[in-house]
Amino acid sequence: MNVCIIGWYGSETIGDRAILAGILALLAEQSDELTVQLGSLFPFFSERTIREDSPLWNDLTESEINVELFDSTNSGELGRAIQQADLLLLGGGPLMDLREIHMLSYAFRTARSKGVRCGVLGCGVGPLKKKSCVRAVKEILKVADFAVFRDALCLSALEQVGIRKEARFQSAIDPAAHCAELYRRKGSFGESLPRITVNLRALSTDYIGSEGIAQFNQFAEQLVQRISELGVDHDVLLVPHHYFYVGGDDRVFLNRLRFNSGCENIRVQNVPMSLAQTMNLFATSRACVGMRFHAILLMTVFCNHCRIVNYTGKQFGKIQGYLQTVDPTGFFKRGRMVSLPDENLSTSFVDDLLxxxxxxxxxxxxxxxxxxxxxxxx
Structure with missing residues (x-):
């Protein structure tokens, strides 16, 4: 089976890499002879992903998966990849207000014209406010043979922009969860180390107002200082989930936090880590604090002592959508999570972390x- 996967690859985070690994594992179940053409916005960046993660893919699937890159911003390369495919997938990531959404719409319309089956697999929805981007999403979903979103809240988000639910639309869980669970089953991680692993990210006005950003930045500095105090006998490792300037390199924000804290037991993971290395890091940490969505997902799979900074909304965001599935009893809602925006942000939610x-x-x-x-x- 020849599958063409497109999306936001080329600026992939560790989470996007986990999504891809989860999708490849699912596809490997469908065919013994799987060839994947991966569309990338910046192929040079995705070359590293393939080089570092292909051993993990082979381990998870117990087979050898051939993944070939092409430039998805080049209409000729995109058209040839679709022409050769048995299946076109929009593989994870959000349907949101980015100009590249029009490329994805073009790809789906091209697939339909060539009789190639196409589907949306593991995507989220939003932020989606621009009329042109809403139209592009409508076009994608109009021609998709199936659409499986990462949580039920995505279907509500579509209705808010005038896209009604159809029988072809379903919800599941982020494909990264499949990758994480497969790796957890296969892994032998040993005892946890005296380390608290923390993932925080800079915020933009897409999620919070300018005043809220200033408040959050102050809160983030207070938070890492408080975690440093908790872990006097522990290392505090600030770990990025994105290592590329397109999409916001986490290391910029994390190094600023480290510098401003002045705490000797805090350090930043400046050398890029692979997906497998990141999962191993969480599995061998005494405790974790997460903010990026996929950091939270991986932490909850691999580490029992976690805290959450929820920046995507108290009711309808992707973090809340994930927690509805994995935390039906409200464990994290009971004082183990802070949600933005909040005028009374406090670091007390980490006080009993250890x-x-x-x-x-x-x-x-x-x-x-x-x-x-x-x-x-x-």
């Missing part, structure tokens, strides 16, 4: 969701 009861993730919460993907791909 001594609190552990979060127990039930892996079975993933199984039904992953089956939704399997049925869509058949």
């Amino acid at each position: 001594g609190d009861e552990p979060f127990e993730l039930n892996p079975s919460c993933f199984s039904e969701a992953v089956d939704v993907y399997r049925k869509a791909l058949q």
Whole structure:
């Protein structure tokens, strides 16, 4: 089977790499002879992803997957990749206000004209406010043979911009969860080390107003200082989930926090880590604090002592959508999470991070969701 995958690859985060690994694992179940053409906005950046993550893909699937890159911003290369494909997938990431959404719409219309089956797999929705981008999303979903979103809240978000739910639209879980669970089953991680791993990111006005950004920056500095105090006998590692300037390199923000803190037990993971290295890092950490969506996802799979900074909305954001699946009892809502915006941000939610009861993730919460993907791909 020849599959063409497009999306936001070329500026991929660690989370995007986990999405891709999860999708490849699902595709490998469908075909013994799988060839993947991966569209990238910046192919030189995705070359590193393939080089570093291909051993992980082979381990997770117990097979050898051939992934070939092409420039998805080049209409000729995009058209040839679609022409050769049995299936076109928009593989993860959000349907949102980015000009590249029009390229994705063009790809789906091209696939339809050539009779190539196409689908949306594991995507989120939003921020989606620009009329032209809403039209592009409507065009994508109009021609898609199936669309499986990463949570049920995505379907509500579509309705808010005038896109009604259809029988072809389903919800499951982010494909990165499938990657993480497969890796957890195969892994042998040993005992945790005296380390608190922290992922924070800079915020833009897409998520919060300018006054809120200033408030958050102050809160972030206070938070890393408080975590440093908790972990006197621990290293505090600020770990990025994005290492590329397109999309915001986390190292810029994290190094600023480290510099302003003046704390000797805080350091930044400046050397880029692979997906497998990042998952191992979480699995061997005494505790974790996460902010980026996929940092939270991976932390909750691999580490029992976690705290969450929710910047995507108290009711309808992607973090809340994930927690509805993995935390039905409200473990994190009981004082183990802060949500933005909040005028009374406090670092007290981490005070008992090291001594609190552990979060127990039930892996079975993933199984039904992953089956939704399997049925869509058949």
